[in-house]
Amino acid sequence: MDKLKMHSTDLSQENIGKIRDLFPGCVTEARDEATGQLRLTVDFDQLRQELSGQIVEGPQERYRLDWPGKRAALALSNAPVAMALRPSEQESVAFESTRNLLVEGDNLEALKLLQETYLGAIKLIYIDPPYNTGNDFVYEDDFAEDAASFLVKSNQAGGAGARLVANPDSSGRFHSDWLDMIYPRVRIARKLLADDGVIVASIDENEISNLRKVFDEVFGKDNLLFQVTLLCNPKGRSQDKYVANCHEYLVGYSKRPMPKGSVNVPKDGDEIAANYKLKDKRGRYRELELRNTHREFGKHNRRNLYYPFYVSDSGEVCLDPGQGRQPVYPDWDDGFEGCWTWGVDKARAQLDEVVAREVKGAWKIFRKNYAEGEDGEATKQVKSIWTDKIFHTEKGQAVFNNLFETREKIFQSPKSVDTVRELLRMGTRKDSVVLDFFAGSGTTGHAVIAQNAEDGGNRKFILVQIAEPTPVGSEALKAGFPTVAEITKERIRRAGKKVLEGECHADWGRDVGFRVLKIDTSNMKDVYYRPDEVGQQDLLHAVDNIKPDRTAEDLLFQVLVDWGVDLTLPITRNSVKGKTVFFVDGNALVACFETGITEDLVKDLAGREPLRVVFRDNGFVSDAVKINVEQVFRQLSPGTDVKSI
Ligand SMILES: C[S@@+](CC[C@H](N)C(=O)[O-])C[C@H]1O[C@@H](n2cnc3c(N)ncnc32)[C@H](O)[C@@H]1O
Known part of the structure; x- marks a missing residue:
């Protein structure tokens, strides 16, 4: 029966595993001098060759954050x-x-x-x-x-x-x-x-x-x-030496590049009602001018955004000329040749969002700006300075x-x-x-x-x-x-x-x-982590590798952590064949940390076909029962992951 490791992951070993996935020839196994166990190690000479010439080493200058102790902090x-x-x-x-x-x-x-x-x-x-x-x-x-x-x-x-x-x-x-x-x-x-x-x-x-x-x-x-x-503190900190600080920062990062709008917040209902008064089958919207309202942009420097829409007498908009249709360019009232904010391809694809309105006797082109995005959510960008009292x-x-x-x-x-x-x-x-x-x-x-x-x-x-x-x-x-x-x-x-x-x-x-x-500290005695170092005189003491002050609940949570099972799943405690057995989220994990476990109990639990089961290593009534556990599960519930502590 495999034993749970009962300690958190050794991330160096995990990292070396990732290097092995990329460069299998650069990772080898060597005996750890401290524990005598085999561990993954990196053959740096080999890795250097794989990366030929793209390595910075030694005192060579490079742009990075450094301080005395960084290496130890990383190892930690x-x-x-x-x-x-x-x-x-x-x-x-x-x-x-x-x-x-x-x-x-x-x-x-x-x-x-x-x-x-x-x-x-x-x-x-x-x-x-x-x-x-x-x-x-x-x-x-x-x-x-x-x-x-x-x-x-x-x-x-x-x-x-x-x-x-x-x-x-x-x-x-x-x-x-x-x-x-x-x-x-x-x-x-x-x-x-x-x-x-x-x-x-x-x-x-x-x-x-x-x-x-x-x-x-x-x-x-x-x-x-x-x-x-x-x-955060509008009065400012008067004890500051030069300027009374009254602000702090909120710094946000993601793990991967995120699409635009990823940290938008929902618009509130009143805001939508006040600003988006029009409605069509897609939802609430307001009309915004399609013409770029910044005068530094125009036909002179955005030639591709200067093209005509054609508007019929009844105000229908299209991009092709035709009888009775008037061309409308993004020109300003004083004759300045401006430009649209959409290119012609986008305008053609989203023509149903383009509307013409007669303003002071001339047609003007507007686009529908919907309260809700494509995903049906009405969101808005957050500003980079927060001054509201509520903060x-x-x-x-x-x-x-x-x-x-x-x-x-x-x-x-x-x-x-x-x-x-x-x-x-x-x-x-x-x-x-x-x-x-x-x-x-x-x-x-x-x-x-x-x-x-x-x-x-x-x-x-x-x-x-x-x-x-x-x-x-x-x-x-x-x-x-x-x-x-x-x-x-x-x-x-x-x-x-x-x-x-x-x-x-x-x-x-x-x-x-x-x-x-x-x-x-762990529920397990040191011997659990260094079995090789146990001397003859310790053997008797080591029969039980669990610290005496620890409860079954303590053991259960260490097992959940070790197995990466959600720590908030519902847990029930039942008596099965006279022993206390924990059922985590029904059958996600079944645990019995009692001693005197019989074959009957093992069979009963196997019959319930749990995803995972764990026993105390010295909890079985006899060596024969312990040896049989895996056999019983193979027959009755082959999908169960069986472990001991
Ligand atoms: C600035 S306060 C956080 C205040 C919190 N945002 C609030 O609104 O109440 C920082 C907290 O982190 C705790 N802390 C500092 N080092 C810690 C550590 N190594 N592990 C866990 N908590 C730590 C401190 O005890 C302190 O309560």
């Missing part, structure tokens, strides 16, 4: 972790039925754990990382020498939040430390993003240039979608304080819910999954719930927030919140209730719940 993003997501049913809301997740822990570890399950599945990633103002805490990652030792180290890490360190601007590594933190996270985030997904980061003047460079490298500079300037940080604080019924700042400067809702309108469909891995007070979760309630969507959110301790003497601690993660959870609980009290769209599934999953 690729290294696997032996960590687990332990469910906390008490802290969750609607644990059984919700499709939302709240992961408590470091976001680098979270991203690594989520990457298999949500590979290419996230439509919008919104992040609001520490801006590196000189007063921020930045998570100091634990760099390790190589992937294997990283794996083992990760299984020994101490309490979450312990490694959040101050990053004062007096530090010689001020920007490097911030880059060390953001770079590996953004690299993995790209893997989670859907091909048509969008990632947006809030950032201010402190790190905008570095953030842009990191995103340019990870997503490609041609995939910059927008850099919005957001007026101000003050508004974000007011909404938060209102929820917590306080005037004190339990959480400092949460984003405005409306800012995130605008991003949801720009970057999601109604069924999209949205990820925020610097969740803070949980504004993104609140925004998803509120947006769904309004437009009847069923977007799902995944929030990640570390258990950052709230400072001694802070309003948060006084209000009973020892960590930021506690505030996140309470915010979503309160926001969900509040939204349900208001007007809700009939199509909305009313999911205001969330499953809390806490990052912890």
Whole structure:
């Protein structure tokens, strides 16, 4: 029976696999000195020959982002972790039925754990990382020498939040430390993003240039979608040295080039009614002049856009002359020879959208501008400067304080819910999954719930927030919140209730719940990852490779992560032949982590033909039953993937 690996993917090995697909001769296997296991390695001499002459090496100058520590940060993003997501049913809301997740822990570890399950599945990633103002805490990652030792180290890490360190601007590594933190996270985030997904980061003047460079490298500079300037604090920061800053940025990138209009937002109903007063069988429209209204363009420099339409007495428009038809050129009233905005081919193809109107005794040509696009959606472009009050940080604080019924700042400067809702309108469909891995007070979760309630969507959110301790003497601690993660959870609980009290769209599934999953060391003892190193004296101890404090639910979630199964699927717990068995989404995965498993039970489960089944390696009543498991499934349910832990 194959064993589940129970650690996140080793991305270096995955990358080498991709090189092998392109250049099979350049990849070979070599024994890893640390673990003794065979690993893929690249034959660089061979690869150099394949790429002949197109390589930059050594100190040669090139255009790129660099800082001391970049290489280690890159290795860190690729290294696997032996960590687990332990469910906390008490802290969750609607644990059984919700499709939302709240992961408590470091976001680098979270991203690594989520990457298999949500590979290419996230439509919008919104992040609001520490801006590196000189007063921020930045998570100091634990760099390790190589992937294997990283794996083992990760299984020994101490309490979450312990490694959040101050990053004062007096530090010689001020920007490097911030880059060390953001770079590996953004690299993995790209893997989670859907091909048509969008990632947006809030950032201010402190790190905008570095953030842009990191995103340019990870997503490609041609995939910059927008850099919005957001007026967040109209009063300005008086403590600023030269100019009082009152804005910040929203920087958006995609993974692949996106068609024009990809981040348009829906027009609202009132706007359509006010501006699109005409209607035909295709929908509401307004009439816009077909003539180019810019005088710098005309027959003199756009000869191909200067041609006549022919208009009959009754106002019918065509492109061919005929009896009783008058030619109409794009000429201005003062005689200037202008030009149309459409070429003649487009005009011929879309002639039914061209209309003639008599204005002051002369024919003028107009085109129908429909409220809805070809896809039936009425959308409009977003502008690059956002000044509306609804986007101000003050508004974000007011909404938060209102929820917590306080005037004190339990959480400092949460984003405005409306800012995130605008991003949801720009970057999601109604069924999209949205990820925020610097969740803070949980504004993104609140925004998803509120947006769904309004437009009847069923977007799902995944929030990640570390258990950052709230400072001694802070309003948060006084209000009973020892960590930021506690505030996140309470915010979503309160926001969900509040939204349900208001007007809700009939199509909305009313999911205001969330499953809390806490990052912890693996459920498996070290021996699981280094079986070769187990000495004779350890053997007895190693019979059970699962840590004693871990529950069956803990094991189930580590298995879901390992197998890349959706972590929000419904889970039921049944008793089969006297043993507890988990059924995930019916038959998507069946798990039994009990001991004393009999052949009867194995046959019963095989008879249900699950897609995947997993047992505890030492859970069988005898070696004979264990040996027989695969045989039983081959006979009764050959399609089932059978594994053990
Ligand atoms: C600027 S705040 C986000 C505020 C949020 N947008 C809101 O509206 O409430 C950044 C958050 O990221 C969290 N954070 C920082 N480093 C983290 C890490 N390594 N893993 C998870 N969360 C982290 C901090 O605790 C902080 O709450």
